[in-house]
Amino acid sequence: MTKIKFFKDGNFYYGFESRGHASSGEFEEIVCAGISALTETFYFSLLDLCGLDSEFILDKQDDGFLKIEILKNYIKDERVQFFFEFLILGLKKILESYPDYLKLEV
Structure with missing residues (x-):
């Protein structure tokens, strides 16, 4: 199971941590691909659409x-918060369809 925890400072999201794989099973590859697509799009949206320099984004x-x-x-940039909300929405939709493969802490 993939576990994703979001970090907030007051009303502002500033990060997340994702651990684990979607587990073995019929939908493992679909769930992993969906999570990867969303998190990568999030990261590149911060760079390309918000104009953040990669040195302002810590990633491991x-x-x-x-x-x-x-x-x-x-983190108070409205665009940054929009992309966090976009990511969370996409992950919630995956969770609705595949609850055995993903756990979210928002």
């Missing part, structure tokens, strides 16, 4: 692990 990756944090002086 390993097998079954991804952690992304935005430096706190950029």
